[in-house]
Amino acid sequence: MLTPEPEGEEVYGDQIDQTLYSQVWHSTPVTLDLANSSLFKPAPQCLSLEERTRLTYERAKAFSAAYGLTVEDVLCLGPNFWKLQTDHLAAVDGGALTLISIQYNLFVGTVAPFARTRPELRSILQRAMDFDISAQFMLTEVGHGLDARNLETTATLLPNGDFELHTPSSAAAKCMPPTTPRGGLPVIAVVIAQLVVADEDYGVRAFLVPLGNGKEMCKGVISKVLPPRTGAHPIDHALTYFNRVRLPKSALLGSLEKPQSKRDQFYATIHRVSAGTLFLSSSCIPLLKVAVYNASRFSMRRMVTGHDGNPMPVIHFRTQQLPILHAITQYHVLQAYLIHAATAFRNTKTDPRVRHGIATAFKAVAVHHFQKSIKALTEGCGWHGYYEHNQLLQLELEFRAVGTAEGDIRVLAIRLASELLIGRYSMPAPRYPQHALARHEAAVFAEARHVLATHGGAHRSEQFNRDILPLALPLTEAVGHRMAYEAARDARIDPKLLALYESGAVLHDAAWYAEHGGIARPAQREMEARAADALLPFLPDLVRETGARAYSSAPIASDRVWGEFVAGLETFEGEASGGDVLGL
DSSP states (O other), X not given: OOOOOOOXXXXXXXXXXXXXXXXXXXXXXXXXXXXTSGXXXXXXXXXXXXXXXXXXXXXXXXXXXXXXXXXXHHHTTOHHHXXXXXXXXXXXXXXXXXXXXXXXXXIIHHHHHHHTTOGGGXXXXXXHHTTSSEEEEEOOBTTBSTTGGGOOOEEEXXXXXXXXXXXXXXXXXXXXXXXXXXXXXXXXXXXXXXXXXXXXXXXXXXEEEEEEOSSSBOTTEEEEEOOOOTTSXXXXXXXXXXXXXXXXGGGEESOOSOOSOHHHHHHHHTTHHHHHHHHHHTTHHHHHHHHHXXXXXXXXXXXXXXXXXXXXXXXXXXXXXXXXXXXXXXXXHHHHHHHHHHHHHHOTTSOHHHXXXXXXHHHHHHHHHHHHHHHHHHHTTGGGGGSGGGSHHHHHHHHHGGGTTTSOHHHHHHHHHHHHHTTSOOOOOOSSTTSHHHHHHHHHHHXXXXXXXXXXXXXXXXXXXXXXXXXXXXXXXXXXXXXXXXXXXXXXXXXXHHHHHHHHHHHHTHHHHHHTSSOOXXXXXXXXXXXXXXXXXXXXXXXXXXXXXXXXXXGGGOHHHXXXXXXXXXXXXXXXXXXXXXXX
16 A cells, blocks of 8 residues: 555544554455365356356355354444455455345344344354355335335234235235245245234334245245346346245244334334445445456556557556546545444444435445446456456446445435435534535535525425436435545545545536636646546556455456466367358
8 A cells, every 4th residue: 555644634523443444454355265266266157057056155155154254243233244345255256245245234134133032043143144044135025116115015913923924916026135945055034024913004024934945945935036137146036925924923023012103113124224235335345456456457468559669558548547546546535434434334322314324425426436437447448348257347237236235326315315405414514624525515515405495495396306306316426525535534545546536526526616616627637637647656556455366367467367268268170161161
């Protein structure tokens, strides 16, 4: 890492714990041996879909075992939990990380609090931690994703105290948790359903439901496997139906009492989803590192003829340098931002709405950074970039689902921006209020509040839908850019990295900075150019420090791997006559 320069200004507010930062980002990776093992080598093309799916499960088990997390690590969102979510191995098999994230964050995180008073749950939790079972979390339905509070699956209390779990319509099918026997493991799920007592809706509850034994489904449970997602490592995502499945009274996680607020009950039941909003989106950090490593190595190896007739690497061109340098600054800043956001998110004294807002702002920035950078890095590799074996396109396709998983970022942004505009709560105040990014955030919110005021302040109106909703994501990104900058500054990352990050944030809303921020377009370009100039001499070191070499399998990153790749291609030769082909 570049040597940080001393911070000149006094820092106020919550500081980032430097020991914690080093523990998460500078400790020796625990998956290096796995990355070099045969289990994580690129899968042969001859494997069937079922075999590739089973491989994803085997990798998830090995991945999780390398960390040896405890239930307490998951329940308390400890630093080792963060490290697993941001391990480079996520770039080798994103499907494995998806399985771990569902199993640990959503299943274990939901069930664990109940084990304090129900010791019989502890063995199930340990089996989930050891990946001896496939543990799922079933909330959204085909007809109820964004409005999951209106889900249709019912759990009806029977006279003997048991429950009947039922899917009343095709729109109530649970999607997309993997529930088929393809993983070869017994499947147990937390199923979120409407509790019905004496024909009255008692709001949603979580139920512990066995789905299959690893060979076949349990009676009354039907799983319809979906086709594999394009470009992603295969998981048996499915639509799952319940045909009047009988559950014992012990299946209920929680109370039978009717809640005072069904809304509060719903959010309490799915409280781990907001943790997923934060931590799942942080997986873009290792993905960007591997993408930067592959794209940089390609740009350093790929030669063209210069004006003097001599070969020169394409990394000489600014169009190759900028996407790589911006991506490097992004993951450095996101590393600091994650430590800050995760620390604040763990603080149970913080207003839960603010905690969710912190997760939403982080996700908005992380998703935007990744989507913009991965596209530019892929295009910079020419035709090589569009092949799965060079990892870049696969990383993009694998991560795309994160924008929707654990809360669609567009919808999360609408909720956050709306609640901030109408004053229900506030995000943490800027620590550097005179900085350009803080002034930008304040200005765009003031502009949006003015628009809202012209419509009478009504937030449930067609005018709000027309004029405010399109602003929600940019508003949320403005919050995220400001908080990311502050976190990185407080973490004392190299000012040269921070300068280019700031330039990228300015260019993201170039019109505002030109009109109101006092930075004209030529000045914005010069700001970026100078920041890039300062970083460029350190590029080889920065690429090496990604730590991604062991996790890269891209032929474009190495002469040796390229040679092995070409040697292994199916080859065609023959003795056909050219004249015969031409018909002469």
